[in-house]
Amino acid sequence: MTNKVLDNIVALADELREQATEAERLNKLPDSTAKKLKDAGAIKLLQPKQYGGFEAHPREFAETVMKAASYDGATGWVCGIVGVHPWQLAFADPKVQEEVWGEDDNTWIASPYAPTGVAVPVEGGYIFNGRWQFSSGTDHCDWIFLGALLGDKDGNPIMPPTMLHMILPRKDYEIVEDSWNVVGLKGTGSKDIIVKDAFVPDYRVMNGDHVIDGTAQREYGVTDTLYKMPWSTMFPLGISSAVIGIAEGALAAHLDYQRDRVGAQGTAIKDDPYVLFAIGEAAADISAAREALLANVDQMWDLTEAGKEIDFERRAAGRRTQVRAAWRAVQSVDTIFARSGGNALREDKPLQRFWRDAHAGLNHAIHVPSTVYHASALSSLGIDPPQNLRAMI
CATH class of the missing domain: 1.10.540.10 (Acyl-CoA dehydrogenase/oxidase, N-terminal domain)
Incomplete structure (x- = not known):
């Protein structure tokens, strides 16, 4: 298509x-x-x-x-x-x-999914309270997914924890203005959210653990390949894609800036083999990051469409690919930014914004490499990783 x-x-x-x-x-x-x-x-x-x-x-x-x-x-x-x-x-x-x-099919939904709220069961639903950070694009959204832990009658999380995804309309939560003062991805408006004693009916609540492990999709009876795809592929995909796209934008801005530039030593950049080497290497690595991410989602699609089970080891390998692709792209941005000269720091140059945004993108939880690499390595050795390493996989 x-x-x-x-x-x-x-x-x-x-x-x-x-x-x-x-x-x-x-x-x-x-x-x-x-x-x-x-x-x-x-x-x-x-x-x-x-x-x-x-x-x-x-x-x-x-x-x-x-x-x-x-x-x-x-x-x-x-x-x-x-x-x-x-x-x-x-x-x-x-x-x-x-x-x-139903009334407007262009209604946008925000998040975040971090379980920093508590949902207490009551008749017909839950009473919900909490505060969340990093709700990207939230000013333009009229609904929201919020992560929660199932609580007891006193509002304390029940152990072992059960994660829930609560779906709320705009009238049931507060966007905290002036809560997004950052150095990168400033335009995302990823502000804080507060919920106070909101009633959330049962039908607006999803079991977060079931969403992540695919149980929710099976219970719903979806037949389309798209909606049977693993959460660990789909949820990080937009975030990792954005980081790689930012790296592509940085490369384009760098090339535009360097095309007619003369360096501090009086050598035109087009005649400087060291800078040209860095450009070539960065371009290759950003392209490789892009292709790795896309090939990974293609492979997951093909397995899902064929009705094959995507086990933990394969999901972990997929997450490893996503994380490494993002880091590889941002490291390439560093390579070219360091060779762009002092004027690249000026706020009227787009390169510095791409550089800041790229690094901010790596700070998202899905790009933390430690647990993902650890879980993937153990799985490849035939060892079942402990629960603390299985998050978001």
């Missing part, structure tokens, strides 16, 4: 580049940018066709996120994070799907 959404994003290239400075000033995407992304269908790629979505192959989703991020990191990041939420809502209770998309 031809990715019409990608074509729409390419058509917005100049506008997305131009609004990046304003997004940083606002600490969120401008309303006009969010509208353009809605018109482009940027968040609908993984959304069910029943509600106006495209049910696209996740490769197309990743390629679109990369492209948007290559124009502006914050825009790509929002496309990646907000864009994956329709995938999960597709196997939630039909009643909440209708609430979110």
